[in-house]
Amino acid sequence: MERSMPHRLMLAACAALFALPAAADPFPDATRLVSIGGSLTExxxxxxxxxRLVGRDSTAIYPPEALALPDLGYMRALSPEGVLSAGPTALLVLEGSGPPExxxxxxxxxxxxxxxxxDHSHEGILAKIAAVGDSLGVPDRAAALSAEIDDALDRAEALTRDVAEKRRVLFVLSVDGGKIQASGTGTAADAIIALAGGVNAVTEYEGYKALSEEAIIAARPDVILMMDRGGDHAATDADLLASPAIGLTPAGRDATIxxxxxxxxxxFGPRTADAVTDLARALYGAALAREGQGDGR
Known part of the structure; x- marks a missing residue:
């Protein structure tokens, strides 16, 4: 692969080295590893x-084998006692885990x-793979996986490269008491929308915030994107479409969810190329088929 792969892998390696100075040296003993962060476990x-794994955090639900590992808690609310109960000899922690104490x-x-x-980006995924591979003493295996993922991401991103009319996407995190929490910029949702060739409908703020009815109408989303899971984020399509403001948007009028x-x-791990492909097809399926790109995976 002599086109973009070496350049991207070089960027990933540099990112891993500068952001994770000690990662070039493997853990002294990683025979009992705890991984905090679903993408790292993947x-x-x-x-x-x-x-090697003897424990995971609650965000690590893939692959299915991971579910057999002890669940040591949510990555942002770790209990030292809980982690130590697994008897780890090494710990991989995704940035943002904690608390620091x-x-x-x-x-x-x-x-x-x-x-x-x-880093919610193509290059960021490659950097994570390099960092994990270095930490576990398998850099050659990591380089091979990075090359495979790099190529898959290139192909996934190419699906929508020539789409002329980008669809506006509103990522809804939750619907609580009628309040719609939606993604602005600088989030994983914002990044995946861009990789799939969409346009984030909300750019006025960073992170996730509750939108006013006026802001929802002004966002004019063509599509509403949500996580398919229960718990606090559960909301049926009917719940969402019951919002008067949503009903005044193109997505609401067409019930495009x-x-x-x-x-x-x-x-943003090994499966992200597939996620980008699936989202691109959901956004532009008919257009991609007309251009002969519908079977690009």
Whole structure:
């Protein structure tokens, strides 16, 4: 692969080195590994190193084998005692995990850990793979996986490269008491929409916020994108379409709602190329078929 792959892999390697200085050296002992962050757990399995894992956080729900591991809690609300109960010899932590005090306790307890940077981008996925591979002492295997993922992402992004009319997408995180929490810029949702050739309908703020009815109408989404999962984020299509403001948007009038599994859609790991492809097809299926790109996976 002499086209873009070496350049992207070089960028990924540089990102891993600068953001994770010690990652070039493997853990002294990673025979009992705890992985915090669903994408990191997926990468460990994709590298063929799943037998090292003795624990995961609650966001790690793929592959199915991961569900047999002890669930040590939510990545942003870790209990040091819970993590230590797995008897880890090493800990991989996705950036944003914590709280910091919990990581301090783990470090004081003598458990080596490394924080892997989270960057919601094509290159960011490759950097995560490189960081995990270096930490586990399998850089060659990581390079091979990176090349495979790089090529898959190139093909997925190419699906919508020539789409002239980009669809406006409103990512709805939750509907609570009639209040619609939606993604602005700088989120995994914002990034996946762009990779799939869509346009985020909300750019006035960063992160996730509750939208006023006026803001929903002004966003003019063609499509509403949601995670297909229960819990606090559960909302039926009927719940969403019952919003008067949603009803005044193109997405509401046409009842155009796309749902994808949250970890699959927003994980930015080994499956992201497939997620981009599925979202692109959901957004532009007919147009892609007309251009002969519908079977591009």
């Amino acid at each position: 990468i460990v399995y994709a590298l063929g190193e799943g037998e 919990a990581l301090d306790v783990l470090e004081a307890a003598g458990v080596p850990y490394r924080v892997v940077p989270e 796309i749902r994808l599994d949250g970890a699959y859609l927003l994980g």
